Amino acid sequence: MSEGRAMDERMQRLADMRDDPAVDLSLDANAIGGLLAGIFGADVTGSDGRCASCSTVSVMGTMRVYMRGPGIVVRCPACTQVVLRVVETPRGTMVDLRGVAAVRLPG
Amino acid sequence: MAIEWQLGTVSSTRDETATVRTFTLGLPAWAGHRPGQHVDLRLTADDGYSVERSYSIASEPERAREVDITVERIPGGEVSPFLHEVVVPGDRLEVRGPIGGYFVWEAALGGPLLLVAGGSGVVPLMAMARHRARAGMSIPTRLVFSSRTYDEVIYREELDRLAAARDGFEVVHTLTRGQPPGWTGFSRRIDEAMLADALEPLGAATRAYACGPTALVEVVANALVRLGLPPDRIRTERFGPTGT
Numbered sequence: 001m002s003e004g005r006a007m008d009e010r011m012q013r014l015a016d017m018r019d020d021p022a023v024d025l026s027l028d029a030n031a032i033g034g035l036l037a038g039i040f041g042a043d044v045t046g047s048d049g050r051c052a053s054c055s056t057v058s059v060m061g062t063m064r065v066y067m068r069g070p071g072i073v074v075r076c077p078a079c080t081q082v083v084l085r086v087v088e089t090p091r092g093t094m095v096d097l098r099g100v101a102a103v104r105l106p107g
Numbered sequence: 108m109a110i111e112w113q114l115g116t117v118s119s120t121r122d123e124t125a126t127v128r129t130f131t132l133g134l135p136a137w138a139g140h141r142p143g144q145h146v147d148l149r150l151t152a153d154d155g156y157s158v159e160r161s162y163s164i165a166s167e168p169e170r171a172r173e174v175d176i177t178v179e180r181i182p183g184g185e186v187s188p189f190l191h192e193v194v195v196p197g198d199r200l201e202v203r204g205p206i207g208g209y210f211v212w213e214a215a216l217g218g219p220l221l222l223v224a225g226g227s228g229v230v231p232l233m234a235m236a237r238h239r240a241r242a243g244m245s246i247p248t249r250l251v252f253s254s255r256t257y258d259e260v261i262y263r264e265e266l267d268r269l270a271a272a273r274d275g276f277e278v279v280h281t282l283t284r285g286q287p288p289g290w291t292g293f294s295r296r297i298d299e300a301m302l303a304d305a306l307e308p309l310g311a312a313t314r315a316y317a318c319g320p321t322a323l324v325e326v327v328a329n330a331l332v333r334l335g336l337p338p339d340r341i342r343t344e345r346f347g348p349t350g351t
Binding site: 030031032033034037038041042044046059061062106 | 109110147159161204206209210211321343344345
């Protein structure tokens with residue numbers, strides 16, 4: 001099995017298990033500002049981000065974060081679709097950004 | 108542009124309650140922070156295993172090159188028991204911050220101000236209250252603070268002192284699990300009626316900040332919207348299973 005498929009399955013299992021919107025154990029993305037700064041190169045918690053699913057623009061720090069486990073899932077506060085996923089692996093950190101349409105970086 | 112890790116030195120510790128302790132971290136390279144922001148702490152074991160946690164900054168930005176973090180000891184947690192049982196003044200910790208551009212308040216933003224806290228959710232709000240006092244502002248401010256018991260009220264004496272200054276800062280306590288004899292404060296969970304009373308003298312232009320467990324913050328945010336505060340004047344910080 002390819003590493004990519006194994007990763008996809010792990011991502012999916014994480015999504016299924018821990019970020020069911022019906023069970024709201026979420027935090028604000030403000031809590032992962034340090035991690036996001038490592039991805040985007042700046043503190044984006046006060047910046048606007050646009051959801052690729054519904055196009056709603058939200059302050060990044062208000063997005064919903066589900067982090068009960070080895071992976072982190074960020075969801076749009078308007079439509080609850082996945083915006084961003086981060087999984088730490090022995091070979092590095094995998095960042096799935098396909099749910100992000102745009103992020104405005106601090107000037 | 109990424110936020111760099113720096114080494115902080117624990118210069119002192121102070122017990123706030125039986126399970127909550129404040130650590131003062133000396134940070135020579137600290138660039139300053141805004142009240143409401145947090146830091147990430149990173150612990151690394153000899154075998155390279157490392158773990159990070161976020162902790163709100165409790166101190167006001169007027170204090171240069173040091174921050175206080177106030178940490179509740181979570182039984183079974185990975186980081187907070189280490190901080191409580193192992194870390195002593197003189198120890199060095201890896202620190203990254205300040206972090207957060209959303210849940211922040213500075214005196215220049217003005218008020219009136221409604222602060223709502225559950226348990227250790229008071230920590231970032233304390234940075235705001237200390238900053239407000241230090242800046243000599245008389246912005247009307249109310250802190251609605253839910254704790255389990257009297258002995259578990261974090262910063263109790265300092266909050267009493269801030270309120271005694273009679274400069275517009277008031278504290279409304281509620282104790283949800285047990286009350287001492289003669290208790291005249293509230294003894295139930297924070298609800299819409301309690302918030303309506305607190306909000307009424309502050310008025311419609313109030314800025315609200317709520318921090319605590321997710322369930323409490325949801326109740327508060329929904330109640331404040333029903334009470335007529337525009338959603339963009341309500342800022343929330345939920346904490347849950349990460350603060351261990």
